[in-house]
Amino acid sequence: MKRLLIIEDEKELALSLESHFFNLEIETKISLNGEDGIKQYNEFKPDLVLLDINLPLKNGWEVCEYIRSKSETPIIMMTARDSELDEIHGLEIGADDYIIKPFSINVLSTKVKKILKLNSQTIYSYKNLIYTYRDEILKIGNERVSLSVREKDLLEYFIKNKNKPLSRSNILLEIWGMDNEFDERASDTLVKRLRKKLGSYEELIGTVRGVGYIFEEK
Known part of the structure; x- marks a missing residue:
């Protein structure tokens, strides 16, 4: 960075x-x-x-x-x-x-x-996981992983705030905005979905007891 x-x-x-x-x-x-x-x-x-x-x-x-x-x-x-x-x-x-x-x-x-020398080709990579911001494409190894709009938004939010504990309410605010009708369980559901998409890299998203989640490279 x-x-x-x-x-x-x-x-x-x-x-x-x-x-x-x-x-x-x-x-x-x-x-x-x-x-x-x-x-x-x-x-x-x-x-x-x-x-x-x-x-x-x-x-x-x-x-x-x-x-x-x-x-x-x-x-x-x-x-x-x-x-x-x-x-x-x-x-x-x-x-x-x-x-x-x-x-x-x-x-x-x-x-x-x-x-x-920054451009829209900014890439996040960890081992053989690569996420390309411009194309909004996640690849693990040679496999392209399909992400929904919300899952993509959450992944980018996690990467942007790497190593920072994030509360469920902050995730809710960031992903759905202030005028939403969801409760904090929506954050848990979305995190669960993203973890599943990450497969063997699901450990990147850790749980912080009493707070929410944290994105950490192990």
């Missing part, structure tokens, strides 16, 4: 970006100031950095220069400034791209996907 570090002092924006990229299967961390950004960069070792310019403690220029002195990690600068000189300066000190606030999340996503 690719790693993305967001260094942005506008917390609401940072959280919104985190949520968006999490849904794209990108592991994401947030820093709200320049000093912590440098610390997180060294610890998290991201594949890409989204970097605001107007940061407390250390500004974006300083953080960019620090990162570039250590590695070639791609950097996209984010700023409310619209000066061409700022853009040129960012590129001169090592930024790979530049986006001006307010920006379209889809435009930013395109930039991120391009740099991280």
Whole structure:
């Protein structure tokens, strides 16, 4: 999984970006100031950095220069400034791209996907189990496994939240939405169906007593 570090002092924006990229299967961390950004960069070792310019403690220029002195990690600068000189300066000190606030999340996503070389062919694999997101196809060995829409949604939800305990109510909300007429037993029924489809890999879906389920690679 690719790693993305967001260094942005506008917390609401940072959280919104985190949520968006999490849904794209990108592991994401947030820093709200320049000093912590440098610390997180060294610890998290991201594949890409989204970097605001107007940061407390250390500004974006300083953080960019620090990162570039250590590695070639791609950097996209984010700023409310619209000066061409700022853009040129960012590129001169090592930024790979530049986006001006307010920006379209889809435009930013395109930039991120391009740099991280992500596309709709994202694949999850474990031993000889392969799930292809674009085609929504599950294969175990050479056998293609047919999944219903709900089973596919549940499998993707489990993969996205791998190693995290998930409650029955959260599964219900994610798969059927808020305006549903089902009780939590519907989650149990769907999990049972998916386990059966996984065959010898049914152990990937564990039961967490008193909570719900967890998707873990053994």
